Amino acid sequence: MNTFLKKLVDQGFMTEGHANYIEEAVMRKDTLIISGHKGWGILPLMATASAVAKSNFKIKQVKGFEDLKDEADYYLIADLSNIDYAKLIEDAIKTPNSSFISLKDPDHPYSILKILGDIYKANGPTSKVIQVLECAKINDENKLSKITQITMNENGKLIKVDFK
Helix, strand or coil, X not given: CCHHHHHHHHCCCCCHHHHHHHHHHHHCCCEEEEEXXXXXXXXXXXXXXXXXXXXXXXXXXXXXXXXXXCCCCEEEECCCCCCCHHHHHHHHHHCCCCEEEEEEECCECCCXXXXXXXXXXXXXXXXXXXXXXXXXXXXCEEEEEEEEEEEECCCCCEEEEEEC
16 A cells, blocks of 8 residues: 555544555555545645645646646546636546546536536547545544445446445
């Protein structure tokens, strides 16, 4: 297990099963969307997932739409302001042969299901696998509370599978 993931397990933020699942998802180049409030541990989780990606793949920090033109295995889309974040996420999904790690929080609200539906209507199905990592505050402790994998079939139907 990656040492950064192990640290979050040791802190009680996530289970060992979660850590293994995240590491395997990164190694498959799945897209990761880290969801929740900033006070719930989304930034440390993003930093950890990004470190796992960085140690295995070519990554690119995204500060604007132009950065999606640079070749990378993983794009890191962090805490950006003054940008259409939902459009940036849509464009990142449309970028071939790449994945991304991003946030979804009150400062960056968007509907991944709507974006995927719009992509299907415009371009047909996407083969990208998206993992939504939901963070929450449970009994005053920050926790990774749920992971949902989202895929799209050839008819545009979204298939959601929760990892417990």
